[in-house]
Amino acid sequence: MSVAVMTHASIPPHITETDHVQRSLVQLRSKSDGLEQYIFLNGLKERDPSLFYKILLSNMMEIIPILYTPTVGDACTYYSQIWRHPEGLYISIKHKGHIRQILRQYPAGTNPRIAVVTDGSRILGLGDLGANGLPISIGKLDLYIAGAGIRPSSVIPICLDVGTNTQRFIDDPLYIGVRQKRPADPEMDEFMEEFMSAVSEVFPELLVQFEDFSTDNAFKYLDHFRSRYRVFNDDVSAVVLSGFLNAARISSAASGIPLTEHKILFFGAGSSGIGVAKQLVSFFTELGMNADEAKKHIYTVDSKGLITADRKGLQEHKKFFARTDYEGPALTNLADIVKYVQPTALLGLSTIGGAFTGEVVKLMAAMNKRPIIFPLSNPVSKCELSFKDAINWTNARVVFASGSPYKPVVYEGTTYEAGQGNNMYMFPGIGLGAILSKSEHITDAMVEKAAIALSTSLNEEESSHELVYPRLDRIRDISAQLALAVARQAHKDGVDNNSVLRNLNDYDALRYIKGKMW
Ligand SMILES: NC(=O)C1=CN([C@@H]2O[C@H](COP(=O)(O)OP(=O)(O)OC[C@H]3O[C@@H](n4cnc5c(N)ncnc54)[C@H](OP(=O)(O)O)[C@@H]3O)[C@@H](O)[C@H]2O)C=CC1
Numbered sequence: 001m002s003v004a005v006m007t008h009a010s011i012p013p014h015i016t017e018t019d020h021v022q023r024s025l026v027q028l029r030s031k032s033d034g035l036e037q038y039i040f041l042n043g044l045k046e047r048d049p050s051l052f053y054k055i056l057l058s059n060m061m062e063i064i065p066i067l068y069t070p071t072v073g074d075a076c077t078y079y080s081q082i083w084r085h086p087e088g089l090y091i092s093i094k095h096k097g098h099i100r101q102i103l104r105q106y107p108a109g110t111n112p113r114i115a116v117v118t119d120g121s122r123i124l125g126l127g128d129l130g131a132n133g134l135p136i137s138i139g140k141l142d143l144y145i146a147g148a149g150i151r152p153s154s155v156i157p158i159c160l161d162v163g164t165n166t167q168r169f170i171d172d173p174l175y176i177g178v179r180q181k182r183p184a185d186p187e188m189d190e191f192m193e194e195f196m197s198a199v200s201e202v203f204p205e206l207l208v209q210f211e212d213f214s215t216d217n218a219f220k221y222l223d224h225f226r227s228r229y230r231v232f233n234d235d236v237s238a239v240v241l242s243g244f245l246n247a248a249r250i251s252s253a254a255s256g257i258p259l260t261e262h263k264i265l266f267f268g269a270g271s272s273g274i275g276v277a278k279q280l281v282s283f284f285t286e287l288g289m290n291a292d293e294a295k296k297h298i299y300t301v302d303s304k305g306l307i308t309a310d311r312k313g314l315q316e317h318k319k320f321f322a323r324t325d326y327e328g329p330a331l332t333n334l335a336d337i338v339k340y341v342q343p344t345a346l347l348g349l350s351t352i353g354g355a356f357t358g359e360v361v362k363l364m365a366a367m368n369k370r371p372i373i374f375p376l377s378n379p380v381s382k383c384e385l386s387f388k389d390a391i392n393w394t395n396a397r398v399v400f401a402s403g404s405p406y407k408p409v410v411y412e413g414t415t416y417e418a419g420q421g422n423n424m425y426m427f428p429g430i431g432l433g434a435i436l437s438k439s440e441h442i443t444d445a446m447v448e449k450a451a452i453a454l455s456t457s458l459n460e461e462e463s464s465h466e467l468v469y470p471r472l473d474r475i476r477d478i479s480a481q482l483a484l485a486v487a488r489q490a491h492k493d494g495v496d497n498n499s500v501l502r503n504l505n506d507y508d509a510l511r512y513i514k515g516k517m518w
Pocket residue numbers: 122123124125126214215234235236238239267268269270271272273301302303304305348349350351352376377378379382402403404421422423424
């Protein structure tokens with residue numbers, strides 16, 4: 001119950017809604033530890049949801065890094081220890097065979113529209129956290145609410161509790177999940193079939209966002225379900241294309257190298273690295289290149305080094321970008337790979353904190369007037385490069401965006417701001433656009449158009465500061481623009497079902513979208 005409607009005599013006379021917002025913020029700020037702040041906010045949401053959302057909506061820059069990356073990484077790591085009350089849904093492997101019945105127990109009369117579903121197998125860059133992964137789904141949905149105005153009653157965080165391969169959790173007496181190893185593929189595939197069919201039947205209007213599945217399952221289940229259900233995978237569709245386009249503009253202005261001649265080195269070739277690389281190829285093909293030409297601009301690196309086609313036992317998802325033009329001994333050291341490739345852009349989606357060493361960054365700076373360096377792994381402990389080092393090692397010439405936020409850095413009297421290349425800019429708008437256009441599926445083109453809308457959303461002030469992503473406090477406006485782009489593309493792809501939105505001009509469509517925000 002919010003303070004405004006509290007009438008009980010136990011409420012002191014001088015408690016007003018306005019000062020209670022301030023009081024709650026003071027309480028939050030009195031905690032120096034991020035995890036304690038997370039626990040406080042989590043308790044506030046349980047006690048007084050309307051106060052929680054009021055505080056969230058008016059203090060997004062401060063609160064989002066607690067509910068989301070980086071602090072949500074700690075909340076996941078320690079979720080079994082900090083668990084206080086039920087939130088979200090746990091669908092367990094033990095429910096296999098009767099998942100429909102479990103879902104039907106969800107409170108009657110609610111009509112969830114978006115579920116973020118994780119199986120906890122690759123939470124941020126923290127690995128297999130099993131049932132501790134639920135806060136990532138909760139955090140993403142808080143962003144849908146804050147960033148795109150989705151009603152809190154329309155979201156449903158789900159953790160698929162199928163086991164964990166992290167032995168220390170299985171051995172931990174406080175671990176909240178089932179104490180067993182993850183099932184073999186056939187059993188997991190059956191479980192996922194049953195879950196997707198049940199959840200789509202019980203909640204017919206639901207859009208499902210897969211989140212933080214391990215590489216193979218991320219690709220497999222997206223491919224498997226996307227033409228049958230309303231589903232997308234946030235990690236495969238990460239936010240890099242839009243930031244890269246803005247960064248390339250800045251870098252090209254200094255170097256004269258046109259966009260179509262950039263060379264992009266992906267450090268990390270998992271679900272995100274490969275997903276993002278494919279988006280870039282798709283974008284280059286729209287500029288007139290064929291896919292073979294486009295992929296020549298992209299180099300990928302995994303834990304074994306530069307990915308080349310002659311490598312034995314190469315996983316399926318790595319084959320498309322495997323280089324056929326490298327001859328010589330395997331290149332395993334990143335500095336050697338940078339010397340060989342001479343990239344204009346270095347993107348990190350590897351989960352390896354600090355992997356972009358002084359040597360690597362200085363090489364990038366020696367080769368490029370404005371090197372593009374995006375260390376995108378989350379949370380901060382897994383980020384390949386800190387903003388401070390990036391600025392110092394490049395004499396502030398770097399064009400930078402990281403997955404988790406960094407504070408501004410002062411270098412020789414000038415203050416520089418880090419871009420936050422995080423898919424939090426994308427999924428709220430994609431979800432809103434998909435819901436409002438009532439689209440049956442989320443096509444690649446819808447995601448790509450959202451990325452392009454994001455890249456063109458910078459205002460003059462942001463561009464003049466050479467930002468590559470807009471400021472977070474404009475996220476509502478940005479989400480509306482992305483939702484419009486998504487809805488328009490859904491129509492072109494023949495998957496939308498809302499003729500009202502379809503027939504409005506852009507001005508009225510934006511008003512319509514904003515009018516639907518909570
Ligand atoms: N900023 C954002 O918006 C997003 C950020 N991310 C972040 O990206 C990271 C990766 O996610 P995801 O792609 O799903 O994870 P995956 O586990 O699918 O991929 C990780 C990749 O990094 C490679 N890798 C691991 N160790 C090394 C190493 N020592 N040297 C070089 N490469 C290495 C792996 O190699 P191998 O294949 O050989 O195992 C694999 O290709 C996570 O930290 C996640 O938080 C993800 C989505 C969005």
